[in-house]
Amino acid sequence: MITLYQFEVSPFCDKVRRAMRYKNIPFSVQEVSLLGAGKYSSAKKLPVLDDTGTRIEDSTQIVHYLEQKYPEPPLLPADPAQLALCNVLEDWADESLYYYDIALHFSFAENAKRRAGHLLQHEKPWVKRLMGPFVPGLLRKMGESQGAGRRSREVILSDIDRHIGSIAAMLEGQDFLLPTGLSAADISIFVEIDAIKVAELGAEIISRYPVVVAWMDRVDALTGEPQ
Numbered sequence: 001m002i003t004l005y006q007f008e009v010s011p012f013c014d015k016v017r018r019a020m021r022y023k024n025i026p027f028s029v030q031e032v033s034l035l036g037a038g039k040y041s042s043a044k045k046l047p048v049l050d051d052t053g054t055r056i057e058d059s060t061q062i063v064h065y066l067e068q069k070y071p072e073p074p075l076l077p078a079d080p081a082q083l084a085l086c087n088v089l090e091d092w093a094d095e096s097l098y099y100y101d102i103a104l105h106f107s108f109a110e111n112a113k114r115r116a117g118h119l120l121q122h123e124k125p126w127v128k129r130l131m132g133p134f135v136p137g138l139l140r141k142m143g144e145s146q147g148a149g150r151r152s153r154e155v156i157l158s159d160i161d162r163h164i165g166s167i168a169a170m171l172e173g174q175d176f177l178l179p180t181g182l183s184a185a186d187i188s189i190f191v192e193i194d195a196i197k198v199a200e201l202g203a204e205i206i207s208r209y210p211v212v213v214a215w216m217d218r219v220d221a222l223t224g225e226p227q
């Protein structure tokens with residue numbers, strides 16, 4: 001039996017849930033307190049997957065593990081050149097695009113409190129009281145130390161616009177980012193854009209690119225929770 005230890009709102013946890021739904025893998029989730037990730041993960045980060053006692057950390061490692069154990073339907077292309085593209089797109093989503101989600105929510109004061117509320121939604125009232133005042137500042141500092149959060153509002157927004165525009169250009173003439181069909185690249189990028197969409201300014205940028213909106217619907221139809 002597979003258990004996903006998660007923070008529900010984390011795009012990396014969403015990525016793993018979507019990969020498992022696409023592959024029709026039964027799983028249960030265990031929501032972890034923001035104070036408790038160290039109990040499950042040496043990096044103190046979630047997601048962590050437990051497959052009948054085998055534990056895997058990091059969404060990318062988890063997707064690769066799932067691909068080996070549950071190869072159908074595939075999320076990693078067999079062709080080496082396509083696999084290379086899939087790998088770099090996944091890493092770009094996880095290590096770059098993610099920080100635009102953080103910057104948009106926590107370097108933009110008008111979004112910070114609401115997003116902090118999302119992060120704390122499953123916490124006990126005393127944890128909310130303890131951490132509530134600190135979460136926006138901690139996340140803002142995380143975005144600043146990576147770099148994206150130190151840019152001006154205008155630059156953050158125009159970077160996001162350029163990135164979404166690049167995805168639109170990659171999708172021209174094809175349903176998914178790789179010609180081989182839905183892959184880990186689509187899921188990894190989808191979850192970050194879906195998080196960016198939570199902020200009004202992010203949603204406005206995404207709405208400028210109907211090709212991306214249609215692609216998001218396609219990815220969600222294959223990986224989202226059944227209606």
Ligand SMILES: N[C@@H](CCC(=O)N[C@@H](CS)C(=O)NCC(=O)O)C(=O)O
Binds near residue numbers: 010045059
């Ligand atoms: N590279 C990791 C990133 C995971 C990650 O950054 N998770 C965040 C939640 S979005 C986390 O656990 N943060 C807790 C912390 O940094 O203390 C992956 O792909 O799983």
